[in-house]
Amino acid sequence: MLTSPANPLLKDLRRAIARGGLTDQGYLVAETFHLLDEALRSNLEVKVALVAESALAAVRDRLGRSSRIRLIVVEDAVFRKAADTESSQGVITLAAPPSWTPDQALCGPGPALVLNGVQDPGNAGAMVRAAEAFGASGVLFVKGTVSPFNPKTLRAAAGSLFRVPFIQGLEVEEARAALDQRGIPVYVTLARGGAAPADADLARKCALVIGSEAHGVSEPLRRGGAGLTIPTAGVESLNAAAAAGIVLYEAQRQRTTAS
């Protein structure tokens, strides 16, 4: 049992949570029981699960006897210092992040979702969840977007980040080039002035670009892209995750109706 906050594994974990990314060892930090289940059903390579002493029986029950997952029990007080126990529920899984090629993320049959500066990890995670739900080929996290490995993004994605192909780290010009090279037409969501999604041809292979909550889509992705504006009344904008969900839903509805 770990009883010292100075334990190197716990220190590495705290740093990862603080900076919102992978641990120094290169593992993703998945909080909650649910994400442990999702990591297992998604065949992620689980390195270890850190379990608060008081949550051990529940975790063992959940995993079943045949589980080969390595558990490290952590004294409750020490666990609380490493994590937000309320949101972690006393279990934190460290797992090897999945790895995808740009072709895997961009070239499947559904639309590719491009996150261009989305800041809120809850929004970004909900968008990836909607991307999986509506059959997107994958997700591109353009530089300047919150990390897919931010523990809060992972939590909001509710397991979808373990399955949906995604790539990260491309500059916005590189992202644009990656789409152009593959002949993928680009739709850009705009606060005003674009076509209604129901009037655009979203049944074909395309990329759907969602901009940052404050500044929208940046110029290199806007250039030559077709604008999409969800028809609304009264509000300045929708919540970004709701807007992305609606555009992905509409694309899926058109594909289903067309077939």
Add this chain to the structure above:
Amino acid sequence: MLTSPANPLLKDLRRAIARGGLTDQGYLVAETFHLLDEALRSNLEVKVALVAESALAAVRDRLGRSSRIRLIVVEDAVFRKAADTESSQGVITLAAPPSWTPDQALCGPGPALVLNGVQDPGNAGAMVRAAEAFGASGVLFVKGTVSPFNPKTLRAAAGSLFRVPFIQGLEVEEARAALDQRGIPVYVTLARGGAAPADADLARKCALVIGSEAHGVSEPLRRGGAGLTIPTAGVESLNAAAAAGIVLYEAQRQRTTAS
């Protein structure tokens, strides 16, 4: 200038934020510059704006010279104790809550949105924002749902709670009776087994019920209601705010296409 955390107004404010509701004096707590603007453009009766000393020039700029809003300047350190300054941006507006009748909330032309146990204030706020955006008649906060006056709900609603008719405090059986008495057909969102929203008749006057994130819709509202399930693949569910946004969007799309 207020320099004491023991000031009765500040104590009242802290209690309202802690319990997620109105102040003892019956005012709603609206954080951020944006919500102050929205309160003014929505003709809310603004009681007072509390302003952190360091934000005073910016608030005065924003309000303009002709403003008659009463400002109370609060020493920065004292302001920080009363609020989460990062999310409040140094300004907190106290305003009289709008008041609506059940008929106003339920009887307009668009669908009535019924929140039946939604727990997360960010989700509830985003749903009200979508309700306004897509022309809902109003929103019913059934007992057991997060308060519309939780400062986090108000923030996520981005001003829509100042304009969309809503009522709160009905028990679930009372909510059901209020809909039945008015002859409003009920659609209930379900994780599985319901009709696709695109195949349901959402162009007619109806109520759309969204259940709690963990337990869905409760029995008295489910009874006799028609089920709606957004067609998804791979995920257990969508983010609740995204799901509500999609159903409201679909209803609006059908009304527009039908007309």
